[in-house]
Amino acid sequence: VAVYSRRQLNRLLEQQYLQRLAENNFLPPFSDILKRKAVGQTVSVEGLEFGTPMLSFSSASVSDSKATLTLNIISGTLTFNGELLRSYVITEAQGHSLTMEVDLQTVRGEVAPYGRVALNLAKGAKFTSKLFDDEEEDKDHLHQQLDRALGDWLGAMPARCVMFELGTVDFAGYDELTPTNFILRTQAAPGARIRNADNYGDGAVLVFMRLRGNATDGEQPDGAYPYLLPEGDYSATLVLNKDLLKYASAEGFELLATLLFPELNAFVKTADHTPLDRALFGNINPLLMSMKVKPAMGTVVPAGQTHQFELYDGEDKKQKASAWSALNPQSHDDKGHGTINADGLYTAPAADEVGEDVLNVIITAEFKKGDDTYKASARLLVTSAQVLAMPVAGAYQPRQSANGIDVWNAGNDPVRFRLLGQPLGELAYVGGGRSRFVPGGQAQRRVLSVQELQAESAEQNRTALVLVHNQPLVALDPPFVPKQAFGGTTQLREVNRIMPNEQRRWRMLSGPGNVSPSGQFTASTQGIQQPNVVACEVVRNGVVFASGYSVLKETPVKPLSSWVALQRFTVTVGKSPEGVRGTVGSSGFQQLEVEFTVETLQADGADYKLSPTEIGTLTLFDRAGQKVASLCDNEEGIGKEYGNVWRTSLTKNRFVLANEGPMQSATPRGPEDRTIRQTLHLHRRGTSGSQVFYAGFKSASGRWFYSNDTDHRNATIEVQVRTPEPYKSSDYTLTRKRVVGGGAVMDPPGVPVDPQHEAFDLHPVTEDYWLLDYRSGTFYTAEFIKSKASDEEGDVNTSIARWESPYSNERFYSYTGYMFQNHGEPEPTAVSFDKRIKDLLGTEDYHRPVRSEYEAGLLVIANYRNMNRALGEVDPNVLSKLSKPLRVQLHDALGHVHVVQLDYLPSTTIGDRNVLVHSVPSRPTAGDDSIIRLVNLNAGESV
Structure with missing residues (x-):
């Protein structure tokens, strides 16, 4: 039996997570619209991005292989639409997360002699989050929708994004100590089930292996099974049954050789004892050529500012990187990535180039040694300002604000706030970077009143709290403008005009902008990030009968410049326009090379191409419109457990391509600044007739584009399956x-x-x-x-x-x-x-x-x-x-x-x-x- 500790398994998960950032194999941002209980009111969840998966064994039982997995939420925006508008940015510092129950999997290779200990996010269950815990009325309703939507979303992700490897059992060889099969169990450490305990959640994964030298299975482990990780600096244990001791060498290297780990890690033995069975204790340590960028996570860099990154090897020695690069997965041009020099000094894009208040940027270092190139990545958040006053704007009724309304800085540092204008209540700093405003009696004298708050910092950015005492009957369009340019204008209009013959009075409730009698808003040129609250009132004889409001945030942040339409979207067998048909073998391991080409039209005279996130969604669909699922990058082909299916892979395997041969005439290249090409490999297992495929990708707007949206020569491909005759x-x-x-x-x-x-x-x-x-x-x-x-x-x-x-x-x-x-x-x-x-x-x-x-x-x-x-x-x-x-x-x-x-x-x-x-x-x-x-x-x- 091999035993791996939570601490080291979580480190392996972190390494894989960071490695996937460099390979564009990470989870894309999640967006959805949730319904609130009130008719017509919704919550927009935009750009929710997730960090490193973390295992916990607080509820583990040695009778099964279940564990709890947590994904921290590192960025996103929540906007509550309806009568009471609220919007705020989520950052990693707020501590939000998604938790799920996972069942660890065993995956057996059919060509490569390995068995993998795998964790599949797509198979998660019992999703829970606490994003809406402050919503007393809608909390459970919203959480149920969000958890269900996240489960469906993960279930549809490519395997390369949701499958993580915790270890590998090597089946190669034929001697007595060669594993032939294995099962998984999870086990909580002593005391780790007690909440608030120092070791809460600690535990281990147990890999029970059957070896060739002992064909009989042992007894199933139960609750009395001992915890085999000793206290101290040990993260792995390997125990060999006493009946097999005669086959092991004194050093036990052949035992350690059967256990492999992802991302250049190995079991390093530090102690060896044989009281009855033989126990090898040690650690899962990175090898010398395991590279890491520091800081790897948690860095926040305001727009236009810099941060230093450095590269270290497996012995924690600093190394000189051969090259550095920076990538904003949402950007359509180079400006949105920022820049990084040869020494690892990163400069964030300017505020008018970041596209959002918070964006994720991936830093990648390359290290060359001989003919080998090693890569390591880090993740950072770029904020549009040092101070992002949150909420951007919030509207609250008395019952919601009675216990106070929190304001905070979504940027890097804790900031205190002060009241602006006539105080409508009291403000106090409550710790954790938060200040709390409690409305007073004077706030109840008006239907709508606004309390402005300003950050006590060099950047005096502001937020506004709208206190609502009656139902707003006048709905305005747009109700919320999160990116109002300095000095820019926006025309506001009523959605459903009530009392149409009565006077309309437009006025500013807060903010430095102004509004015309016809509802045209003009932002100030102060250059401070701040909301403006505009009211529209229905007035008869000087009495206000109904009112409504709109919030417009002045900010230097502009929507990311992007392509608007496609010039060309093709799918070909191979790299030639002549590749409209192909043939692939039925073994599941031969690959047919397929290429996607997407060229965009110029937008306002500028060139933009698909963003890395959009490229990551490129896939094949069959003639019935079903998406062709993908294999993991470490799967060479379609295993028996999948049945007779089609699959795709980004990775070229060792076998000869079905369309390998003389060089084909290349596809016309097109403008490089507007064109991307993506190669995919198509597999088939089992007999089949011909199948027709087309390509598709999901744009940043959420719209799907397909190669067969228009009729042209390379809109689809047709693939035949070649089945060999039985061998003689x-x-x-x-x-x-x-x-x-x-x-x-x-x-x-x-x-x-x-x-x-x-x-x-x-x-x-x-x-x-x-x-x-x-x-x-x-x-x-x-x-x-x-x-x-x-x-x-x-x-x-x-x-x-x-x-x-x-x-x-x-x-x-x-x-x-x-x-x-x-x-x-x-x-x-x-x-x-x-x-x-x-x-x-x-x-x-x-x-x-x-x-x-x-x-x-x-x-x-x-x-x-x-x-x-x-x-x-x-x-x-x-x-x-x-x-x-x-x-x-x-x-x-x-x-x-x-x-x-x-x-x-x-x-x-x-x-x-x-x-x-x-x-x-x-x-x-x-x-x-x-x-x-x-x-x-x-x-x-x-x-």
């Missing part, structure tokens, strides 16, 4: 090369080998390489699998052995090893053998180098013939396990799966141990699950 023995060749011991050098391909050939008779001690080749391609991966579904994983043999006769004094025998180079991995330097070969041979001296006759891309079985071991000296159980045929599963360059069996000739044949033969034990087809695995290793059953 004749699809492969098995050729012998004599590498040691004389005799024929090579047998002609396709010609049967004579087991009584003089190459064997005259040379009793030999070394032959038998080369298994695929006539129509190249093998990319290979793994040995069970010969029978009823076998245990520990029974998988990677060598076979045969004696010349069944007599105990027989000394002539043969045994095999193997060589294979997985695509993209280093060439083998030594022949590999089954772990039991030393018992078979009775010696540790069985290692052999790889000879020059080895060929990459082929599975090579080395057959060693000797005469120095009597059959009677061999353990019958060992020989029995090594007498079974070798069964190998291979993926070719196109991702297709092959299952081949290799064995000696039948024992009734003279010279049987001299010759290897191959066969195809099953014939998987793309319409059958067995196209992926002859044996479903997750379930341990034949498919």
Whole structure:
């Protein structure tokens, strides 16, 4: 069992979160409109952005794998629309968050021999937040809508944005300590369920692994299971069952090697004890080349100001970055990002270029060492001013304001406020950066009254509290202008004109602007961020019968300059306009390269392109309008658990592209300042007819644009699925090369080998390489699998052995090893053998180098013939396990799966141990699950 502490798991989550910022794989801003109980009144949730996921085990039970996950809310805006208008900015400092229950997942790779401990935000449940806790009447109503909307939103996100990896179990290998399966559990630390305890929420993830050396499952853990993380500087523990101790080395490195961690982290052992079972204690530490930008989070930089960032390695030593970059995911041009120099000094964009009162900017550093480039990122908030007085504006009835109204600074520093004009109540500083205003009796003498407050700081920005004592009957349009330019004008109008024949009186309730008798508002040129409150009153004989109000905030902030319309939106197979059709294999691992091209029209003579957030929404839709789901970046293809489906991936995998070939004529480039190109890879698992796809993306306004909105040549693509015929023995060749011991050098391909050939008779001690080749391609991966579904994983043999006769004094025998180079991995330097070969041979001296006759891309079985071991000296159980045929599963360059069996000739044949033969034990087809695995290793059953 492996045990990982919450502290280190949360650090891994933070590292992945920061890494995804650099890759544009983060959660985009969330926006929605929620209905209030009152008819026609809503709450606009705009640009809600989330920070690092954090695990808690306060409610964990060792009987399952559930945990609590919290996402802090780092920015956004809430606007309450209706009779009582309110608007304020949310920042990280306010402590808002989204909490959900998650069930940790096990994900088993089908090509790469890994099992991942995963956390999937899309599978979260029981969402809760406290954004509306101050809303006494609508609190539960709004929270239910928001929590439901956030759950649906996360469920629709691409896997690369919502899947996080907590650790990896390495299944590669065939010895007794190689894991074959695992289950997950979560456990609270002692006392961690008690609220307000120092360790509240602490706990661990437990990974129970079945190893090849022990095929039986242990008992399910229960509430009495001990907490295996000791006090002190320990964040991980690995415990090995006493029955398997004989297989472990003194250092236990082979145990640690089975545990892998994301983002360049490793288990570093600091203590090792064996009271009964063996326990290794240590930490999950970053490796040297794990880079980090500091400060990583929590930085707030006012518009136009600077902040210094620095790069550190895994040993916390400062490094000189090769390059720095800054990115505002919402910006459509370079001005909105700000700038950063070669030394990491960042300068925020000017106030008239930030686009919002609060925006997120991603800082990325690159570090080059040799041919490798390492990246690290940080996140910061840019505010339009040092002081952002909140709420921007707020309207309150007496029952809402009786206990006081809080005002605060959404910027970086705590600020106190003072009352402006005639005081309508009392103001006091209550701590935590907040001041509280309590209206007095004088505020109740008017239908509408306004209390202005000003920040006591160098930036004397203001807010205004509208105190409403009767229902506002006059609705104005617009009711709220959050970005009123200094000196600019806005025409205000009544929405539903009541008492149409009576006089209208427009007047300023607060603010330095002015309003004309016709309702045209003109902002001041004072250059201070402040709201203006304009009233429209229906007057008869000097008596006000009805009134309403509008709030207009003077600010230097302007809406982000953006594109308005598209010039071109195409989807092609490959990079050429000729790519209207394509073909992809049915294995789930071959990829068809697809390219999106989006070119915008000039807007007011300027060039703007899609923002990074808009680019992140680009995806494919099938002809029925269903979005094609995506794979995680660390998934090479479509696993069996997905069934027969289409999927997309941003990442190119190791296999040959379906449309790889001669260079196509490139798509016309278009104006670079208005054009983006995005490459996607399309996968298919299972048989299918042709399918038609089109592309789409979501703009910043929330509108979806599609490549087939207009009829043109590259509006859609059509993709056929290619399913190979069932493979036969004749699809492969098995050729012998004599590498040691004389005799024929090579047998002609396709010609049967004579087991009584003089190459064997005259040379009793030999070394032959038998080369298994695929006539129509190249093998990319290979793994040995069970010969029978009823076998245990520990029974998988990677060598076979045969004696010349069944007599105990027989000394002539043969045994095999193997060589294979997985695509993209280093060439083998030594022949590999089954772990039991030393018992078979009775010696540790069985290692052999790889000879020059080895060929990459082929599975090579080395057959060693000797005469120095009597059959009677061999353990019958060992020989029995090594007498079974070798069964190998291979993926070719196109991702297709092959299952081949290799064995000696039948024992009734003279010279049987001299010759290897191959066969195809099953014939998987793309319409059958067995196209992926002859044996479903997750379930341990034949498919």
